Amino acid sequence: MNDQAFTFQTLHPDTIMDALFEQGIRVDSGLTPLNSYENRVYQFQDEDRQRFVVKFYRPERWSAEQIQEEHQFAHDLLEDDVPVAAPLKFNNQTLLTHQGFYFAVFPSLGGRQFEADNIDQMEWVARYLGRIHQTGRKKPFIARPTMSIQEYLLEPRQVFESSALIPVMLKDNFLVATDKLIDAVTSCWRDDIPVLRLHGDCHAGNILWRDGPLFVDLDDARMGPAVQDLWMLLNGDKAEQRMQLETIIEAYEEFSPFNSDEIALIEPLRAMRFVYYLAWLIRRWDDPAFPRNFPWLTGEDYWRNQISTFTEQVKVLQEPPLQLTPMY
Numbered sequence: 001m002n003d004q005a006f007t008f009q010t011l012h013p014d015t016i017m018d019a020l021f022e023q024g025i026r027v028d029s030g031l032t033p034l035n036s037y038e039n040r041v042y043q044f045q046d047e048d049r050q051r052f053v054v055k056f057y058r059p060e061r062w063s064a065e066q067i068q069e070e071h072q073f074a075h076d077l078l079e080d081d082v083p084v085a086a087p088l089k090f091n092n093q094t095l096l097t098h099q100g101f102y103f104a105v106f107p108s109l110g111g112r113q114f115e116a117d118n119i120d121q122m123e124w125v126a127r128y129l130g131r132i133h134q135t136g137r138k139k140p141f142i143a144r145p146t147m148s149i150q151e152y153l154l155e156p157r158q159v160f161e162s163s164a165l166i167p168v169m170l171k172d173n174f175l176v177a178t179d180k181l182i183d184a185v186t187s188c189w190r191d192d193i194p195v196l197r198l199h200g201d202c203h204a205g206n207i208l209w210r211d212g213p214l215f216v217d218l219d220d221a222r223m224g225p226a227v228q229d230l231w232m233l234l235n236g237d238k239a240e241q242r243m244q245l246e247t248i249i250e251a252y253e254e255f256s257p258f259n260s261d262e263i264a265l266i267e268p269l270r271a272m273r274f275v276y277y278l279a280w281l282i283r284r285w286d287d288p289a290f291p292r293n294f295p296w297l298t299g300e301d302y303w304r305n306q307i308s309t310f311t312e313q314v315k316v317l318q319e320p321p322l323q324l325t326p327m328y
Helices: 013-022 064-079 119-136 149-162 168-188 238-252 260-283 289-293 300-317
Strands: 040-045 051-056 096-098 101-107 196-198 207-209 213-215 222-224
Touching: 013 051, 013 096, 013 101, 064 101, 064 119, 119 196, 119 213, 119 238, 149 168, 149 260, 168 260, 168 300, 260 300
Parallel strands: none
Antiparallel strands: 040 051, 051 101, 096 101, 196 222, 207 213
16 A cells, blocks of 8 residues: 555645535534544534544545445444444445545544453453454455554565664664564464454554443454454553453453464564554654654654664563463
8 A cells, every 4th residue: 555655734624524515514613633643533513513523534545445344344343233433324325535535424422531451341341342253253354454474564674674764873773673573473473363354453542431332443454363452452561461361351252252372472463563553653754743743753762762672572472472370
């Protein structure tokens, strides 16, 4: 996807309101930007005092077919009574277009922040992840990608090599650290683990709480191992993470089976996320929002810290994976 050069400079408030008016929605409030760097997302109120959220997709990142698969997954989940933010239909279409932009309109669904250190909430979320995966296993994505070493490590490595953001005096050391991390992940990656449709980015910020969990932002939905949607709930030291994982798996298995072999993928997936995220920041640097919000990316200390982070992650990958308490 050749999307790194695009910025949202041409997406003006009038453009957004014209796009909504074409769908019969009259904006009767200001457009309040919500936290999103990849896309542009705004909350607003219409003339009937109903609140909505409109999401404009970054052009050239996802194809129309890939976005439609995201939307269909959300509606599949709704049909299975999973609380998820799903796009509204206009003339039976969820994917809308205006002046070259793809966009979608969602109901505005408020809620509190999910408490990642609340074991009761974590258990509840895990049950719903079991239900999400129950739906996810019914059919595969066809257009959306599958998590892979190529996308999450090898392509980012090419981004690093060509990037002018990495200080020249640190670049060789950074690339060496990257290569060692790639080798460490590759040595313990498992291609034989079954994959399914995932949320893909199920961190605490994408879970709201309103008398139970509400899952938002399926923008990174893709095929991958089930544990990808579980490991980002873990926090604290290794002992705490082991206890949390036991709780998560027990609740998850009320609705979906869990293959314990996937536990060995937690640290490889964590390392892949580190590398992919850093490459994403570099790819988006031409978007003015990124230098404004991530100014430390131009500092030498940041890149020294990344070298240390990658080196430490190699050591973690060489340790035995989390072990669950044996059941008798």
